[in-house]
Amino acid sequence: MKITVPKETNPKEARVPIIPPDVDKLVKLGAEVEVETGLGATIRVPDEDYAGAGAKIVNNRNALLTETDMVLRLRPPELDDVKELPSGVIHISYLDPFFNKPLIEALAAQNVNAICMEMIPRTTIAQKMDALSSQASLGGYVAVIIASERLDKAFPMMMTPAGTLAPARVFIIGAGVAGLQAIATAKRLGARVEAFDTRPVVAEQVKSLGAKFVEVDLGDTGQTTQGYAKQLTAEQLALQQQAMAKHCAQADVVITTAQVFGRRAPRIITKEMVAGMKPGSIVIDMAVETGGHVGGPQGYDLVGVHGVGVVGLANLPGRVAGHASQMYSSNLRNLLEHFWNKEKKSFVLNLEDEIIDESLVTKDKTIRSEMLRQRYAEEGK
16 A cells, blocks of 8 residues: 655644654555655654655655555645545545535545544544644643743742742633643643633543632533533623633733634633733633634734733644654554554555544545534535
């Protein structure tokens, strides 16, 4: 089976889909791996390392897309690239399927077997393939590091001959994968950390990391079967904002990590809440790519109302591209190994398996994901 890996084309993307150690493992499975010249340049991995792992270095991008059985990428492909893919090819990458209907329709029309990394189920057996979680964890770490750089205070308490410095107060909204990593990182830096989540079930995880869990009675909230927070009603969102305003006002750093799977990010932090914060405090909005918790979908890094810094930067995992690439590459390799037929030396699309069933969004020129079909039908109303 020939597996090809083209370079990412977005100039702001430093991550790469696969690294040499995982190429080596795929080659040992019996795969024929080809990568585009310069694939690892953004993380300082030369072509020689890929060649040493058994990959063929190819300078012809068109050949990588047209003469292949499987394409591995990180970001969603461009529509022009989709037109080059051969019928029946397996394509694995992020696809942004809930907000990218034209791409999903193009993949179906091209008869591409498109596996969407965002749709990998959150089950125990699929943890090692869950790229959303691996990248979100790094995003939570980076959010705290950015906050520590912007804040004009040190994070830990310091007892010095010149006096005692109080620890920074950090308030984290959302205790999913990103939020928990943000909590852990802020605690390691010595901050006093509080966290809120609409799911009471995560309170013990927050407390186990040494943070205080902020309890707000919102009525029935809960989580989806995938473990994501459910979308709040307008009334619940208003109650949440009212309760959070007090904690934002006391915080030196507020980090918003909350995401609703397949939906635009809810507006969590209002202008009034920002205005109530201390001058010099920082808000890090981690949902800028899905609409933003504070501002709009465009990135921003500014000093807002009353000198409060409001930061919304896209692709936070890309700021630690070396480790982000390592984790994504491992997710891909684990996915391929799990469904690899050693005798046939090929990847098997086992539709009876929950992982493939949920993540394979197009096949036989149709959109096979019921979740996506329902979303697109809603959009058409």
